[in-house]
Amino acid sequence: EAGVAQSPRYKIIEKRQSVAFWCNPISGHATLYWYQQILGQGPKLLIQFQNNGVVDDSQLPKDRFSAERLKGVDSTLKIQPAKLEDSAVYLCASSLDRGLGYTFGSGTRLTVV
């Protein structure tokens, strides 16, 4: 089966610009997560979707970050405006259901200058 697809692979933007990341989970996977991984740290959960509904977005900085999962398939994560501290790898993961283990995409490496 195809893995979790993410694009773009790399992105460099100036602070205060906006950026969007895209994730296409494995077909049929109901659960989707976005994580932020700052260099040298573990992945930090940003938002969890179950189908097209948000289950947990308590750690999403909602003043600048937004995410959606239309039709319970693809998902986009947006940052507007970006700050220097947003420089990180943004990982998308999906699973058939909760508790079954997750497959991660290769991530999008964002550099804010």
Next chain:
Amino acid sequence: AQKVTQAQTEISVVEKEDVTLDCVYETRDTTYYLFWYKQPPSGELVFLIRRNSFDEQNEISGRYSWNFQKSTSSFNFTITASQVVDSAVYFCALEGGQGFSFIFGKGTRLLVKP
């Protein structure tokens, strides 16, 4: 609140040594899942193992083994006869709670020297 603690930030061993990576978790749930992931220098997260809270049987897969002890809330990972290719960051993760949130520890960087 749920929490995963990996107290070892970095471990360095010489090839063929055995090494154990510690993981301690906190949860109030009776049903939860524990995972180990490997993140090599290339950056992708590679799934290694999943354990549910009702299965305390230890598991061995080749040179890898896992010791799950609910009494001490630990899920430790041992690599026997380590190899240079084992060099990576290893993350322990916990899934549980009403919303089944999936959280990671801060990771342990393992360096295996030839």
